[in-house]
Amino acid sequence: MIDVKFKGCKMDKIVIHGGNKLRGEVVISGSKNSALPILFATLLTDESITINNVPSLDDINTTLSFLNFIGKKAVKRGNTVEIYSSENGMYKYIAPYDLVRKMRASILVMGPLLVRLKKVNVSLPGGCAIGARPIDIHLEAFKKLGAEILVEGGYVKTFVKYRLKGTTINLRFPSVGATENVLLTAVLVKGRTIIVNAACEPEIEDLAIVLNKMGAKVTGAGTKNIIIEGVDKLHGFRHEVIPDRIEAATYIIAAAITKGEIVLKEVIPQHLKSINDKLRKSGLYIKESGNKIYVKWIKNLKPQNIKTGVYPGFPTDVQAQWMTLMCLINGKSSVKENVFENRFLHVAELRRFGANISVDGRIVNIKGVEKFSGAPVIVSDLRAGAALVLAGLAACGTTTISRIYHLDRGYEVFEKKLKELGANIRRICD
Ligand code: EPZ
Numbered sequence: 001m002i003d004v005k006f007k008g009c010k011m012d013k014i015v016i017h018g019g020n021k022l023r024g025e026v027v028i029s030g031s032k033n034s035a036l037p038i039l040f041a042t043l044l045t046d047e048s049i050t051i052n053n054v055p056s057l058d059d060i061n062t063t064l065s066f067l068n069f070i071g072k073k074a075v076k077r078g079n080t081v082e083i084y085s086s087e088n089g090m091y092k093y094i095a096p097y098d099l100v101r102k103m104r105a106s107i108l109v110m111g112p113l114l115v116r117l118k119k120v121n122v123s124l125p126g127g128c129a130i131g132a133r134p135i136d137i138h139l140e141a142f143k144k145l146g147a148e149i150l151v152e153g154g155y156v157k158t159f160v161k162y163r164l165k166g167t168t169i170n171l172r173f174p175s176v177g178a179t180e181n182v183l184l185t186a187v188l189v190k191g192r193t194i195i196v197n198a199a200c201e202p203e204i205e206d207l208a209i210v211l212n213k214m215g216a217k218v219t220g221a222g223t224k225n226i227i228i229e230g231v232d233k234l235h236g237f238r239h240e241v242i243p244d245r246i247e248a249a250t251y252i253i254a255a256a257i258t259k260g261e262i263v264l265k266e267v268i269p270q271h272l273k274s275i276n277d278k279l280r281k282s283g284l285y286i287k288e289s290g291n292k293i294y295v296k297w298i299k300n301l302k303p304q305n306i307k308t309g310v311y312p313g314f315p316t317d318v319q320a321q322w323m324t325l326m327c328l329i330n331g332k333s334s335v336k337e338n339v340f341e342n343r344f345l346h347v348a349e350l351r352r353f354g355a356n357i358s359v360d361g362r363i364v365n366i367k368g369v370e371k372f373s374g375a376p377v378i379v380s381d382l383r384a385g386a387a388l389v390l391a392g393l394a395a396c397g398t399t400t401i402s403r404i405y406h407l408d409r410g411y412e413v414f415e416k417k418l419k420e421l422g423a424n425i426r427r428i429c430d
Helices: 032-044 060-068 098-101 104-117 136-144 176-185 202-213 246-255 269-280 316-327 346-353 382-392 415-418
Strands: 011-018 023-027 049-052 073-077 080-084 121-124 148-152 154-161 168-170 192-196 217-219 225-229 238-240 261-265 286-288 293-298 332-337 355-361 363-367 376-378 398-404 426-427
Touching: 023 192, 032 049, 032 060, 032 104, 032 176, 032 269, 060 073, 060 104, 073 202, 073 293, 080 398, 098 104, 098 121, 104 121, 104 136, 104 176, 121 332, 136 154, 136 168, 136 176, 168 346, 168 376, 176 192, 176 202, 176 225, 202 217, 202 238, 217 261, 246 269, 246 316, 246 382, 261 355, 269 286, 269 293, 269 316, 293 382, 316 346, 316 355, 316 363, 316 382, 346 382, 376 382, 382 398, 382 415, 382 426, 415 426
Parallel strands: 023 261, 049 238, 168 192, 376 398
Antiparallel strands: 011 398, 011 426, 049 080, 073 080, 121 154, 148 154, 192 225, 217 225, 261 293, 286 293, 332 363, 355 363
16 A cells, blocks of 8 residues: 655654754755646656656655556656656556545546546545645536546545536635646546636646646636646656745745844745735845845844735745744734634644734734743644744744654755754754
8 A cells, every 4th residue: 555654753853952043045945736736747648757856755755656556657866756657557546545644635636537547536535634625626626527426435436427528617716726636637628628716826837837748738827717728648748846935935934033144045036925025014134036035134023914815815834934923023913814724723832932822713813922932842734843843943942843744744854954054953763
């Protein structure tokens, strides 16, 4: 079955002695949330593929193991993934529970296998730390394209009784994953498919670039309306994954919270506009030049309220990191989480550092405190974990962070990059 290997062991911890200002340069890795749908897109062809700038993360390893389980031959050397044509072009059509439970993005297998094998069985994802995360929008879209859906035994069995046909699909919410799943299906469906109210994230644009390299006909990616003209066959491709805007935002906030001065390299500044606009308003010095961003703490920052939203709004994946910064800024601020219904699990852990935070439904009210004191804390999910690392970097004394396997899913060599920026941080295997 799927062997999901964690880089370290499950009991690994991170220990931070806080107070160091971050200084120096950090190279931003390829985007996890772009690389994942692109890896699933490789199921749309049997030809060879090369993908560069793929980050070394547990979610990537999980996906590569899954592709090999289905019938691909996927190999990763450094940050390059080579996918060879499968021996017999035969693929399994199932995504088992132990995989979907670990990585929700594995539901992106539905589109490619539905359109190529005419059937796919995917375990229901179940909830996760940041909310129920149903897949109703995905299933509605597949039904509109002509698929039959059967839910039994904890699996969603999707199959084509007659044929799939291009159509207009109105997403009730601009779901990133649902937009990606429709794209991964419609490119090989006869006729024209229009996605209305599509997600506009940069990762959608990167996926559309890959699909068009494969011979698809996708226009409008990055806007609310995407048009796909179905084709009969798709080919291999070579592609370089875009930089990870969420990783970049995390390092920018790390510089701010430690009153440091860093340069981020290999980023796309435009992708960080909503975050950098807020940070500049708060008083952080940020200068963009080409694919670099220079960040310097020059004075005490002022509190700023944020509301998360779909791109180009303030990203929900930066909400926890932002909240941590606001906890250490004198004055009051608030955070409204509009995308997920339960993405405040980091609040209880931040209080252990001494944060003064109150939760009122989807709104968190913050009263800045003078300082944090280091504490033992536990990671609940990927971005909450990043927030706890930032808190530890700023805290006086020692912070011990457990369940850091969540971090290994989304931050490439996180503690190594932070140590090179001057943080007193190390990983211990318990
Ligand atoms: C993607 O998740 C990202 N993951 C998430 O990043 C990110 O937080 C999210 O988009 C929002 O930007 C990847 O790209 C692998 P959604 P996804 O479908 O596609 C609800 C990280 O930290 N919804 O846009 O799952 C859902 O419950 C991760 O890197 C339905 O109700 O997000 C949520 O409240 C975390 N029904 C909202 O929509 C559906 O069928 C947004 O979900 C689908 C979604």
